[in-house]
Amino acid sequence: MTYFPEEVVEHIFSFLPSHSDRNTVSLVCKVWFPKLRVLTVKGKPHFADFNLVPPDWGGYAAPWIEAAARGCVGLEELRMKRMVVSDEGLELLARSFPRFKALVLISCEGFSTEGLADIASHCKFLRELDLQENDVEDRGPRWLSCFPDSCTSLVSLNFACIKGEVDSASLERLVAKSPNLRSLRLNRAVSVDTLSKILMHTPNLEDLGTGNLTDEFQTESYLRLTNALEKCKMLKSLSGFWDASPVCVPFIYPLCHQLTGLNLSYTPTLDYSDLTRMISRCVKLQRLWVLDCISDKGLQVVASSCKDLQELRVFPSDFYVAGYSAVTEEGLVAISSGCPKLSSLLYFCHQMTNDALITIAKNCPNFIRFRLCILEPRKPDAMTNQPLDEGFGAIVRECKGLRRLSISGLLTDKVFMYIGKYAKHLEMLSIAFAGDSDDGMMHVLNGCKNLRKLEIRDSPFGDGALLGNVAKYETMRSLWMSSCNVTLKGCEILASKMPMLNVEIMNELDGSSEMEENPGDFSKVEKLYVYRTTAGARGDAPNFVKIL
Amino acid sequence: MAECKGGGDRSPSSSMDSSTHPVLSTTSSGCQPARRDLSTDLHLGLSLSSASSLLAPDTKSIPSKPRNQVPLDWPPIKPFLKRTLTASARRRRTLFVKVYMEGVPIGRKLDLLLLDGYDSLLTKLCHMFKTSITYADVMEYHRRVPHEKAAYVLTYEDQDGDWMMVGDVPWEYVSSLPDKREETEDCKNG
Numbered sequence: 117m118t119y120f121p122e123e124v125v126e127h128i129f130s131f132l133p134s135h136s137d138r139n140t141v142s143l144v145c146k147v148w149f150p151k152l153r154v155l156t157v158k159g160k161p162h163f164a165d166f167n168l169v170p171p172d173w174g175g176y177a178a179p180w181i182e183a184a185a186r187g188c189v190g191l192e193e194l195r196m197k198r199m200v201v202s203d204e205g206l207e208l209l210a211r212s213f214p215r216f217k218a219l220v221l222i223s224c225e226g227f228s229t230e231g232l233a234d235i236a237s238h239c240k241f242l243r244e245l246d247l248q249e250n251d252v253e254d255r256g257p258r259w260l261s262c263f264p265d266s267c268t269s270l271v272s273l274n275f276a277c278i279k280g281e282v283d284s285a286s287l288e289r290l291v292a293k294s295p296n297l298r299s300l301r302l303n304r305a306v307s308v309d310t311l312s313k314i315l316m317h318t319p320n321l322e323d324l325g326t327g328n329l330t331d332e333f334q335t336e337s338y339l340r341l342t343n344a345l346e347k348c349k350m351l352k353s354l355s356g357f358w359d360a361s362p363v364c365v366p367f368i369y370p371l372c373h374q375l376t377g378l379n380l381s382y383t384p385t386l387d388y389s390d391l392t393r394m395i396s397r398c399v400k401l402q403r404l405w406v407l408d409c410i411s412d413k414g415l416q417v418v419a420s421s422c423k424d425l426q427e428l429r430v431f432p433s434d435f436y437v438a439g440y441s442a443v444t445e446e447g448l449v450a451i452s453s454g455c456p457k458l459s460s461l462l463y464f465c466h467q468m469t470n471d472a473l474i475t476i477a478k479n480c481p482n483f484i485r486f487r488l489c490i491l492e493p494r495k496p497d498a499m500t501n502q503p504l505d506e507g508f509g510a511i512v513r514e515c516k517g518l519r520r521l522s523i524s525g526l527l528t529d530k531v532f533m534y535i536g537k538y539a540k541h542l543e544m545l546s547i548a549f550a551g552d553s554d555d556g557m558m559h560v561l562n563g564c565k566n567l568r569k570l571e572i573r574d575s576p577f578g579d580g581a582l583l584g585n586v587a588k589y590e591t592m593r594s595l596w597m598s599s600c601n602v603t604l605k606g607c608e609i610l611a612s613k614m615p616m617l618n619v620e621i622m623n624e625l626d627g628s629s630e631m632e633e634n635p636g637d638f639s640k641v642e643k644l645y646v647y648r649t650t651a652g653a654r655g656d657a658p659n660f661v662k663i664l
Numbered sequence: 665m666a667e668c669k670g671g672g673d674r675s676p677s678s679s680m681d682s683s684t685h686p687v688l689s690t691t692s693s694g695c696q697p698a699r700r701d702l703s704t705d706l707h708l709g710l711s712l713s714s715a716s717s718l719l720a721p722d723t724k725s726i727p728s729k730p731r732n733q734v735p736l737d738w739p740p741i742k743p744f745l746k747r748t749l750t751a752s753a754r755r756r757r758t759l760f761v762k763v764y765m766e767g768v769p770i771g772r773k774l775d776l777l778l779l780d781g782y783d784s785l786l787t788k789l790c791h792m793f794k795t796s797i798t799y800a801d802v803m804e805y806h807r808r809v810p811h812e813k814a815a816y817v818l819t820y821e822d823q824d825g826d827w828m829m830v831g832d833v834p835w836e837y838v839s840s841l842p843d844k845r846e847e848t849e850d851c852k853n854g
Contacts, residue, residue: 166740223742249744277744359752382748385756387780407749411780433749434778435739442784464739466791491739548740 152188155180159199161596161645162546163571165223168598168643170622172658177201177224179656185212193218193244200224206231210238217269218244228253229278236262243296244272254280261286270294274301276325276356284310292317301325304358308337315344323377324348326356329364330385338367345371353377353403362390372397376424379405384433388414388442396421407433408443408464415447419454427460432491441465441491445472445498452479460485467498468525473507477514486511487522493549493574496526503527509534512542519566522546532556536563544569557581561588571596579606582644586613594647603638610646611664618653619664620645765793765816781835789818799831 159175177199184191191213201224209216216239229252235245236259260275260282270290275282282305291297291314298320302311306327315321345351345368354368354375360383375398380386386394388411395404395414401422408430410418418425428451432441443465449472452458458480468490477483497504504525512518512535519541523531527550535542536559543566551557557577560570562585570592578601589595589610604621611619622643653663756777764771772792779785782799790797799818818830 163740165742167737167743223744249742251743358748359755381745382752384749384752384778389780409780431741431745432739435741435746435749442787464741489739493738548738 150188150190152184152191154193154195155184155191156195156197157199158197161198161571161594162569163573163596163598164198168573170658170660173622173661174654174656174658175199176656177226178205181205181209181212185209189213190215192216193220195220195222196224197222198224200226201231203227203231203234207234210234213239215241217241218246218272220244220246220248221250222248223250225251228255229257229259229280230255232275233259233262236260236267237264240264240267241269242267243269245270246272246274246299247277248274250277252278254278257281257283257286260290263290265293268293269296271296272299273297274299274325276301276303278303278305281305284313288313288317295320297321299323301355302327304328304356308334308341308364312337312340312344315341315348319347320350321348322350323353324351324355325379326354326358326360328358329356329360330358338364342367342370349374351375353379355379355382355405357383357386359383359385362386365390365394368394369397373399376400377403379403381405381407381429381431383407384409392417398422399424401425403427405429405431407431408441409433410447411442412444412447412450415443416450416454419450422455424457425451425455426457428455428458429462430464431462432464435491445469448472449475449479452476456480457482459483462487462489462522464489464491466491467495468504468507469497469499470502470504470507470510471499473504474510477507477510481514482517483511483515484517485520486515486518487520487546488524489522490525493524494526495524503530505530505534509538512538516541518542520544522548523550524548528552529556529559532559536560539564541566543567545571547572547575549574551575551577554578554581554584558584561585567591568593570594572598572600574599576601578602579609582606583609583613586610589614589617589646590648592648594645596643596645597641598643600644602641602644604641605638607641607644608664616648616650617646618649620657621662621664622660623662763789763792765795782831785830786818799829 157177157180159177160169160173163169164173164175175198177196180196181194184194185208189212192215194209194216195218199221201221206227209219211234219235219239219242227250232245232247232252235242242263257280263270263286271294273290273294282303284307287302287306287310291300297318300314300318300321300323302325304327308327308329311327315324348371351371352375354371354377357380362385365386372394378395378398378401380391384407387409391406391410392414395401395406396417398404399421402424404418404422404425404427406414406429410430415430418428430443430447434441441464443463445465445468448461448463448465448468452475456479459482461483462485465488468488496502497507504523505528508521508523508527508531512521516538518539521535521539521542521544523546529552532551532555535545539545540563542564545560545564545567547570554577556575557572558581560567561581567588571594573596577597582597582602583606607619607621611617621641622645623641657663759776760773761776762771762773774788774792776785779788786797786799793816795816797816797818819827820830822828
């Protein structure tokens with residue numbers, strides 16, 4: 117491609133409508149790397165979110181930051197997900213890119229507030245510091261004071277996941293000199309009074325994550341808060357709340373009518389009546405994340421109040437008692453009939469029925485993401501005791517635009533037959549405790565033309581399925597299989613047939629030395645992760661990972 | 665309070681799931697924030713699984729349950745949410761009570777403050793003990809559901825040591841009581 121003038125190449129690319137296509141072509145040529153402005157890197161597999169990937173598996177950010185520091189000093193934005201980032205890495209990042217504007221870290225770990233101090237100190241033009249659900253070591257509140265007085269460019273600041281105290285005076289000063297602030301998410305250490313003071317400086321705020329709303333109830337504090345909130349006419353999205361006291365909820369009411377997004381998933385202290393009093397006022401709501409304390413009754417209120425609802429997530433509040441939740445199929449059926457625009461769902465519940473799923477599929481044919489988690493593995497239809505094959509079959513048949521699906525409950529190979537037959541746009545499929553035989557997985561590999569990510573746990577798929585369509589993995593981003601029936605031998609055959617794949621196996625219990633002594637063993641592989649590579653096996657794999 | 669052979673067909677052996685419940689408080693009194701003594705709770709869990717297999721040899725195995733207990737990396741929720749909710753539970757006021765099924769020496773514990781009323785309490789207990797339970801007006805229940813076999817009845821022991829039917833006292837009053845209470849399930853012939 118080096119013989120083509122750049123202008124010609126750029127002109128050709130301008131015909132590519134989608135981001136992901138342009139992304140793909142941009143990976144082809146090293147010449148373009150120095151001009152890189154925005155870099156997005158994702159590390160660990162998705163199931164790492166659920167403790168299925170052992171610590172120290174990899175996903176280190178350092179090599180990426182170092183390479184960028186050497187090769188593309190024009191870097192302006194870095195987004196990383198499920199990576200291990202160190203304070204040294206953040207310091208290098210802060211010092212290496214003079215035009216750096218945006219750092220987004222999602223579900224990362226390995227760094228502390230000292231690393232953030234370096235970012236604050238040295239990134240003069242910082243617009244965005246967005247820390248989503250990271251595990252950050254708390255080394256004190258100093259970092260927030262490190263933003264120099266000259267830094268007035270902040271548009272988005274999210275430190276909700278920071279565990280420790282922050283200095284209120286520094287926070288107020290920072291907000292006061294950031295006239296462009298549109299999104300601000302505080303952590304639970306920020307008091308109501310500090311929040312009220314901050315909100316006096318943010319009339320253009322669109323997205324707010326509150327601090328703690330559990331102060332000893334002082335009416336004046338909450339009245340000040342209401343006054344301050346009323347000034348934020350642009351505020352559309354609300355989150356935080358933490359252990360909010362129910363008595364503080366009415367002080368939020370003046371905002372409700374303008375909200376399009378509401379995240380109450382960190383707030384187990386509000387019961388269904390507190391929640392419904394608030395949500396019934398949110399008539400423009402498009403996105404709702406809530407705990408199952410809302411109960412089926414509460415979801416009926418949502419269904420009758422929030423006609424524009426597009427995305428719903430209901431999380432389990434009491435996950436230690438196996439299988440218990442206050443929401444069932446009834447809540448979801450109510451939502452589906454009241455909210456026909458629903459396109460994205462994540463729903464944890466303790467039971468489901470085929471009839472309900474069939475009704476839901478008919479009511480909401482626009483699902484793009486449908487993730488259902490029945491808390492008890494392999495639980496059948498609560499009315500008929502049958503598998504839930506027909507219910508999920510209806511979902512994939514009716515929802516022709518479905519791109520992401522997570523299935524649960526008692527499921528046989530039949531559900532996979534339906535998925536392979538109907539889910540033609542499916543890109544990501546998550547399977548747990550499902551299926552009877554290799555046929556199940558084969559239906560998916562053969563039928564789902566657009567499949568990119570397949571993750572399977574605790575299901576009886578073995579070498580036959582693994583090796584049944586090996587060419588398919590070249591068209592996919594990754595395959596994860598844990599606690600299935602694949603053997604070391606099967607993985608070795610896969611690796612030898614497909615040299616452009618990295619076939620990683622993890623057997624924590626056995627240890628790698630035992631596997632080397634018995635090559636070709638038919639011992640079961642505990643965890644398997646397969647992905648495409650242009651660079652061969654990675655060099656930073658720990659002892660318990662073997663790359664075939 | 666006569667011992668009853670009818671009532672729930674399924675044994676409480678499924679309540680061995682409580683061994684995956686690390687945050688149970690050892691104190692059953694309400695007001696002070698519970699300091700969790702995990703070692704005692706784990707011990708309870710282990711005894712329960714062996715005792716219940718002795719007590720319930722005729723257990724009909726529930727087809728939907730896996731042979732093992734629910735795995736520790738389940739349900740699939742993100743660590744940040746899990747940590748937040750766990751920490752929140754530790755911070756909040758709790759009102760743990762012990763619940764025993766008549767004839768079964770090993771009981772269960774639950775936090776009344778996580779429930780919003782008697783209906784929720786019943787639902788949760790029915791789920792925990794895998795049996796039908798009724799409270800307050802037994803006659804009313806049997807009139808409404810005549811075909812159902814004799815249910816277990818929910819009772820509690822009050823400060824005076826009297827055994828009372830659960831359900832007459834308004835829930836708000838119940839959930840604000842600071843004193844230790846024990847509830848037992850009892851069986852009444854239908």
